[in-house]
Amino acid sequence: MDQQPESSNLAHNSNGGYGRGPQIVSTSDQLEVICGPLLNYRHMSDVNSDVPIWHGSVLIVTKPGQVDPQLHLRCLGPIGDAGGSNGTESGEKSRSFEGEKLYEDPNKAFFRFRIDSPIQPYEARWEYTIPKLHVVGSDEEGRKGTQSFVVPSRIQSMRILFHSCNGFSVGTDMDAWKGPSLWNDVLRMHSSKPFHVMIGGGDQIYNDGVRVDGPLKPWTAVHNPQKRRHYPFNEKMRADCDEYYYQNYVRWYNTEPFSAANGQIAQLNIWDDHDIIDGFGSYTDRFMRCGVFRGIGGVAHKYYLLFQHHIAPAKSTFTTDEPNTMADNKEGTSADPNQLHDTFVMKETQEDPSYIIGPKPGPYVEERSRNIYCQLGARIAFAGIDARTERTRHQINYPETYELFFGRIDKELSANKEIKHLILLLGVPIAYPRLQWLENILSSPIIGPIRFLNKRFGIAGGLFNQFDGQVDLLDDLDDHYAAHQHKHERRELVQSLQKLSKERNVRISILSGDVHLAAIGRFYSNPKLKIPAEQDWRYMPNIISSAITNKPPPQAVADLLARRNKIHHLDHDTDETLLEIFDRDPGVINDEGEKVEGIKSKTRSKNHSTMPSRNYAIIAESHDALDIADGRVGNSSSILPANGNSANGESSEHIDIKNPRRPIHSGEQGAGTNHAASNGLKQTGLGGLYGVDVTLRVEISPQDREGKTDGYGFSIPALEAGAYVQQGVTW
Structure with missing residues (x-):
């Protein structure tokens, strides 16, 4: 120089x-x-x-x-x-x-x-x-x-990679988690079928x-x-x-x-x-x-x-x-x-x-x-x-x-x-289990004596953060849209999205990270309204993919969240809950279709909705662009008649939604490792015209430096054009 x-x-x-x-x-x-x-x-x-x-x-x-x-x-x-x-x-x-x-x-x-x-x-x-x-x-x-x-x-839409939490929290044994190894899997998928864009959801x-x-x-x-x-x-x-x-x-x-x-x-x-x-x-x-x-x-x-x-x-x-x-x-x-x-x-x-x-x-x-x-x-x-x-x-x-x-x-x-x-x-999930009861405990007077002992003698040192002396978990809870102080802002945001979806006839799907586990949340119309998901402007899935690099929370935390997976009511017309998409543990079935023993269980009998493993998501159109452009898929009415029949002929009106944690439309039917979208490489057609396929690629073993993953899939239908008429009422 x-x-x-x-x-x-x-x-x-x-x-x-x-x-x-x-x-x-x-x-x-x-x-x-x-x-x-x-x-x-x-x-x-x-x-x-x-x-x-x-x-x-x-x-x-x-x-x-x-x-x-x-x-x-x-x-x-x-x-x-x-x-x-x-x-x-x-x-x-x-x-x-x-x-x-x-x-x-x-x-x-x-x-x-x-x-x-x-x-x-x-x-x-x-x-x-x-x-x-x-x-x-x-x-x-x-x-x-x-x-x-x-x-x-x-004539193509982009094939999207979504990731978040691309780093390690303080104190993490990075070698135990083999560094950012899932990026090896991203590159393998990219070489097989290229991604056009990768969306960083925060904590890059x-x-x-x-x-x-x-x-x-x-x-x-x-x-x-x-x-x-x-x-x-x-x-x-x-x-x-x-x-x-x-x-x-x-x-x-x-x-x-x-x-x-x-x-x-x-x-x-x-950023986040x-x-x-x-x-x-x-x-x-x-x-x-x-x-x-x-x-x-x-x-x-x-x-x-x-x-x-x-x-x-x-x-x-x-x-x-x-x-x-x-x-x-x-x-x-x-x-x-x-x-x-x-x-x-x-x-x-x-x-x-x-x-x-x-x-x-x-x-x-x-x-x-x-x-x-x-x-x-x-x-x-x-x-x-x-x-x-x-x-x-x-x-x-x-x-x-x-x-x-x-x-x-x-x-x-x-x-x-x-x-x-x-x-x-939205960097932080918005369709997610409520934890207000935990906020109330951590903010209550019973924490006061523990805080005093922490200041004087260092007792429960890991419970309190080094900044303002509050319980360390509180800042994470306060970050959530579902936190009590964000309740009104959250409701107004979702209702504004519903209004936009209805007036512009566009399906809205939400991407979120932050929580270090995978899940699929959904907003949808109260089942009493009998609106098929294909025609429901309130149906908005929240694809929660986190983390691609940071370590996941303990299994007990994931199970706790699953137990809090209630049917919540955003308002009189809108419900929300997580989809039970995780039908089995990642890697239990190998590439030859054989069962692999000795893998630690994550999908316990009562938890099929939260996956505490590193992961990333793939979002791509459900149909080939040439088929759409040439009309080989058919028009909207032939794919999705007014009676709610979906692309494969199954009526979402006839799907049992007494338990909305289970599939509520045909694209969610069979969600998990057996769904056609699970491998993230082929277009399934299950989203109907203009629908999209979603794949969660979940790490099989953190000890594998190659970052091999297993796939969980489901499809999201486009929003059907025109008003939906049911029992004489125009929605």
């Missing part, structure tokens, strides 16, 4: 950013990359034209001083094309994209390549190459420098170690709550935390096999608490407003934007040394000259159209929330709620944010009648 004469740093410069940067120019003939490339999906444009456009981005983290990196993109032709077409059939030549510098300081630089590709008449493989890429400290330039990804055809990284072996360790050791609340988050602590979060991201995003997936399956992410620190947002307000929480909220947000969204961060983050960063600012954190010294931060001039930006900064992360809407191919749309930036113990999102969110989605669905399914991401 050559050091240039230093000149004064400016709060804003003429190059469209803040600060002058480190004034370093690399003398290497290679592009020295520290982390990446990381591939993101962003949105589709010209969706109603003959040639819609796929938009994405690629991020690399380099040593500082790199000059004008480039990326070359070309179409290789249809997937499986052994000839390796260069794209000349469609007129697509190799194109080059310039790197945009998002951020640079004396140790690192972040470059983004905005890429786009015309969607082909066929499912296409695209190759991107970053010339002269050299991974610092390794010999991986051959594999890392040239990679490929797959884009669906113009675990940063909790910052309080155990990181810069917050001295603060955590302060036992006096008042001193802890007033502990300064000065520039030194900010810089130390900044380095900790950065290094943790680099370490984790370079860890195989997760790293291999990052460059070839386009990511689409929303562990992306910041465990329980962030759900502790008491007076404690959350302390300098340390506000400080790490800003630092975590900076690297969340860079690594997970490929966008420039705020120009500065909160410190108690700089009054400008502590003041309320409707546009976010003000500039701090200390942080801009030898640092460059791009000023984004135009937001990506996929974002729905919150109306004002959050209370503890003093930046605006980033909610997402984008189209996932021909007939599926995605919407993700940022349920962390605005969160407090008593609210999840501002009312104004919900208004903007639903206004945007309603506008998009109104403009595009081809969308048949909306996939909604």
Whole structure:
């Protein structure tokens, strides 16, 4: 590196950013990359034209001083094309994209390549190459420098991978769980039938170690709550935390096999608490407003934007040394000259159209929330709620944010009648067993004497957290939509989704993670209304897939949740419960169909609804796109007549729903390992026209470094067009 004469740093410069940067120019003939490339999906444009456009981005983290990196993109032709077409059939030549510098300081630089590709008449493989890429400290330039990804055809919807909780809680024996081994299974599935997008449901990284072996360790050791609340988050602590979060991201995003997936399956992410620190947002307000929480909220947000969204961060983050960063600012954190010294931060001039930006900064992360809407191919749309930036113990999102969110989605669905399914991401489950009785116990006066003994003598040390002295489990319970303080917000959210589903005739399915086990929750119309699920706008499955890497809870916890799997009543017309999808333990039957002995039982006689094993989910359309386009599947009325008959001729009206924990429509019939959707590789047709298949891939053994899984499947029907008439009443 050559050091240039230093000149004064400016709060804003003429190059469209803040600060002058480190004034370093690399003398290497290679592009020295520290982390990446990381591939993101962003949105589709010209969706109603003959040639819609796929938009994405690629991020690399380099040593500082790199000059004008480039990326070359070309179409290789249809997937499986052994000839390796260069794209000349469609007129697509190799194109080059310039790197945009998002951020640079004396140790690192972040470059983004905005890429786009015309969607082909066929499912296409695209190759991107970053010339002269050299991974610092390794010999991986051959594999890392040239990679490929797959884009669906113009008539296909995307094949979706969903994951959450991609890391380990503090104190976990990572070797006992063989690291992120399920990503090996993801890559195997991807090689057999490619994923077009992978949705991260939160906790893509675990940063909790910052309080155990990181810069917050001295603060955590302060036992006096008042001193802890007033502990300064000065520039030194900010810089130390900044380095900790950065290094943790680099370490984790370079860890195989997760790293291999990052460059070839386009990511689409929303964060949750562990992306910041465990329980962030759900502790008491007076404690959350302390300098340390506000400080790490800003630092975590900076690297969340860079690594997970490929966008420039705020120009500065909160410190108690700089009054400008502590003041309320409707546009976010003000500039701090200390942080801009030898640092460059791009000023984004135009937001990506996929974002729905919150109306004002959050209370503890003093930046605006980033909610997402984008189209996932021909007939599926995605919407993700940022349920962390605005969160407090008593609210999840501002009312104004919900208004903007639903206004945007309603506008998009109104403009595009081809969308048949909306996939909604809520990081924390919403159709889930109630645990208010446990909240009441943990918040009751009987805990007081135990807390006193804990403070004086350290008794029951594992029961209380190191932050506010409350019972450690309470922040997790307070996080849940089903927590008593979120009860009204939860009901209004579900009812708004029902209204949207009914008015726009779109099926809504919900993705959630967080709870470290697999389950399928469902909202549905009260059986007394006699509305078949295929025509029920209240039928909304909640696909709960967690964790892909973190260890699961003990079997006793899963069994407790299963025992609390009651038939709950959201309102007079809406019920909810978990589906009993787990018919047997994973791996009990091997690939040859033979029974395997000696596997520890998880599916006990009274628990078929919660699975405490690592897992991920696959969501894909139930019918081949060509069959839909050519009319070979038939029209809606022939698939699903007014009497509720489903694709296989079975009437959902005639399914016994006296026990809604069992199947309530034909797509749920046989749910589990014997369902046609269980392997995640073939389209079943069981969802009817425009329906989708869902697969939960569950780890067989945590001792298997290959991460082999077993599959549990069911199908979700599209929402039938037109009014449903039953007994003279129009619904």
